[in-house]
């Protein structure tokens with residue numbers, strides 16, 4: 001009786017998933033975005049910001065859940081513009097000065113490519129995901145997703161270089177998932 005109770009408890013425990021993402025050349029895929037889509041739907045994040053300082057969007061790569069409102073403050077001494085291509089739709093938040101901000105809600109999953117029409121070398125990416133289970137790999141390509149319920153998930157991985165991966169996994173059966181990307 002005690003034993004069966006223990007097994008039941010283990011079976012229902014959430015697991016964590018970790019691993020290393022590598023590029024097709026074997027190097028670490030730093031800032032790769034990894035997300036596990038299953039039956040759980042996410043809440044919108046309470047806050048997300050892509051800042052503009054020193055002619056740079058910060059962070060360069062971010063991930064948000066569907067429905068998240070992203071602020072784009074201008075904290076630079078010069079004017080910036082923010083325009084986005086998202087799900088083949090272009091948004092233009094206009095040109096705006098230091099100390100002001102514009103906001104965009106991302107209501108569907110997909111990749112948003114953020115650009116500034118004044119400074120063509122400025123760029124950032126926001127991946128919008130329809131799941132609460134995601135991570136951005138560190139510069140060594142290592143990612144960690146804490147507390148994910150066991151079950152079948154579609155894993156998708158995106159990297160700025162264009163390298164990708166897509167496969168299925170059950171985190172209840174496998175806690176170390178290394179991911180080699182391909183073109």
Ligand SMILES: [Cu+2]
Pocket residue numbers: 055079080081116117118119122
């Ligand atoms: Cu700019």
